[in-house]
Amino acid sequence: MTVQPTDIATYNFAYLDEQTKRMIRRAILKGIAIPGYQVPFASREMPMPYGWGTGGVQVTASIIGPDDVLKVIDQGADDTTNAVSIRAFFKKVANVAVTTETAKATIIQTRHRIPEHPLISGQVLVYQVPIPEPLRFLEPRETETRKMHALEEYGLMHVKLYEDIAKHGRIATTYAYPVKVEGRYVMDPSPTPKFDNPKMHRSPALQLFGAGREKRIYALPPFTEVVSLDFEDHPFEVQTFDQPCALCAAENVYLDEVILDDHGGHMFVCSDTDHCEKRREEGHRGHLAAETHLALEKMEPAQ
C-alpha cells in the first residue's frame, strides 16, 4: 500500500487529494452521461485565483495519469502566461510530459480555442469555463435557469438572438455562442470564438468543461450533435477573414490582430501558435514572415 516513490512528496499526485478526485470523477461521468447538462461539483480552492482556469485545472488533475502528454493553450497560444503557468503546474505536481504539438497531446487544456489541427479519438479537450450557464445574463436566478433547463424552456435565448438581429441586422454574438446538444440542452461552449463551434459538432475527441468559481462540470462525448442556435432566415455563420495569416499564409483559420506600431500598423496572425509554427516549418510563408521567422525558432515548452 505504498505510493510509488516520486520527488513530489509534498503533494499528492496531481495536487488534489484522492477524495476530491473521486468526487470530480463522478461528476465527469454523470456529465458524459447527460451531454450538455451542468453537473454541480464541490470545487476546491486551487493555488491560483478564480478566473485563471481553476475549473479546467481540477478536471485535468482528476483525469491525468503518468502516461499522459499535456498541452495547454491560452487563446490558441502555448506560450502566454496562463498556458505557461498551468503547464508548469502539472509538470511540477504530476510530473507528466508536456508538449505544444496538438497531435502528440492526449489531454489538451484550453482557454477559449479549439486547435486548428483536427482532434482524434482518444484525445481529451478540457475547457476552462468562466460562466457555464448560457442563460445567466438573461436570468440571474439559478433557481429559474435550472427550471428552464429542466423544462427545456429556451425561448429566452432565441429572443436574445432575435434582438441582436433587430438591433444590428445580424446575430452579433461572436463568442460563447450558444449551442444545443443532442437536441436537448442548450450549452455555453465557453467563450470560444464562434469560429470554433462547428469543430465541436461530432468531434472524435471527448470534450470536458470545468467552471471552478461557478462549480459546474459538463461534457460532450465524442460524436455528439452540437448545433449552434440560429434562425432559418439568419443561419449560423462563422467569422471569415479577408487576408491570410501574415506569418504562415494559412487561410480558413482563426486569426488574431496584432498591433505593430503606434501608426496604425497591424497584422493578422494565426491564433493557434502550434499550427502556425508547423506550417512555417513546412515552408509556408506569409507576407510578413521573412524577417520574423528566425526569431520564432522552434520553442521548447516554457518552464
Place this chain on the structure above:
Amino acid sequence: MEIATQSIEGGFADPVFNAQTVFRAVMDAMAQPGSVQSLPAFAHPPAPLSATAGSVALALCDNDTPLWLDPALQISAAVKSWLGFHTGAPLANTPADAHFALIAAPAEMMALDGFSQGTQDYPDRSTTLILQVNDLTSGTPLRLEGPGIERTATIAPAQMPRHFVEQWKQNNQRFPRGIDIILAAPDGIACLPRTTRIKTMEA
C-alpha cells in the same frame, strides 16, 4: 480466511495510480458506449464480488456515496466488510437512495426503475449501476447508437437483466432522468449511459 483478514486484504496495491487507471477506463467506456476497455485485476475482493466490479467500486465510491448491494452480495458479510473497509461507503437502505449499486446477479435483479432516476432539475442524482457479467460477447447482441458512437457499436453482454431491451427503452424515455450502467466483465468494462439507444437485432 477470517472475515477480518479478508476485508483488509485485496485493495489497490497502488491506490492513487490504480484508481486513476480504473477511472480512465470507465471514463473512456462511458464516453464511447459499447467499446470495451480492458482493465487489469487491481483489486481482489472476496467472492461473489468480482475483481473488476470491486476495482470500479474502489475507484469511485467513498463515504459520500451510499451503496446498494443486490441480494447475492448482501448475504456476504465478507463483501460488505471489504467494501466498508476500503471505500467507507455507507450501505443504502433502499435502491432509490443509492448513488451506486453493485449487482452480482444481473439476471435476477429488480427492475431498473426501482433505482434513483434523478430529478428533472438534477438528473445527475441518479444511481449508477455496476453489473457483474461473465463476458461481453456471449449474450444477446445489442446494437447501440447515440452520443459517443460514430455509427453503431455492438456488445453482447451475458446474463443481462430480464426484458433488458424494453426496460432500457423506458430508461431512454425518461431522459434527462435515468440510470447509467457500467458492465464489469472479468477482462474489461463497457458502459451504457442513459443516452445510448439499443436497436434490436432482427435476424
